[in-house]
Amino acid sequence: MSFMPWSDVFVLGIDSIDTQHRWLVEATNRLHDQIESQELEYGVVREILEGLADYTMNHFILEEELFARLNYPESDTHIEEHNAFTHKTIDLLLCFERGEEAVDEDILEFLQAWLVHHILQVDKAYVSFLKANGVN
Numbered sequence: 001m002s003f004m005p006w007s008d009v010f011v012l013g014i015d016s017i018d019t020q021h022r023w024l025v026e027a028t029n030r031l032h033d034q035i036e037s038q039e040l041e042y043g044v045v046r047e048i049l050e051g052l053a054d055y056t057m058n059h060f061i062l063e064e065e066l067f068a069r070l071n072y073p074e075s076d077t078h079i080e081e082h083n084a085f086t087h088k089t090i091d092l093l094l095c096f097e098r099g100e101e102a103v104d105e106d107i108l109e110f111l112q113a114w115l116v117h118h119i120l121q122v123d124k125a126y127v128s129f130l131k132a133n134g135v136n
């Protein structure tokens with residue numbers, strides 16, 4: 001059983017976005033497995049954190065480009081959430097690299113809670129708008 005099993009509740013019905021959300025959930029699971037493992041490897045944790053920060057930014061760009069192109073009315077508040085999360089993940093990575101922060105259960109729970117909240121509420125809110133504008 002993974003830490004954060006992917007489930008149909010996360011599926012928004014827009015393929016490109018669903019694929020990226022799934023990748024983010026799976027990266028959270030990889031991070032969890034690495035932290036739980038007896039042979040925790042610094043390099044692997046760093047790689048997963050880097051991947052998460054990187055991939056998240058690309059994912060946000062995809063969503064934000066759609067918002068801009070289609071004039072999504074909730075764009076500003078949505079982007080604010082993206083920016084706060086981007087800062088948090090970069091901060092996490094930098095603190096980890098400096099040895100100031102261990103990646104622990106609290107961080108995993110933060111990632112999980114953020115993804116669940118953001119996908120199920122904030123992202124879900126754009127689905128009908130995007131679909132009505134021909135995105136699928």
Ligand SMILES: [Fe+2]
Pocket residue numbers: 063078082118122123
């Ligand atoms: Fe989003």
Ligand SMILES: [Fe+2]
Pocket residue numbers: 017021059063119123
């Ligand atoms: Fe998203």
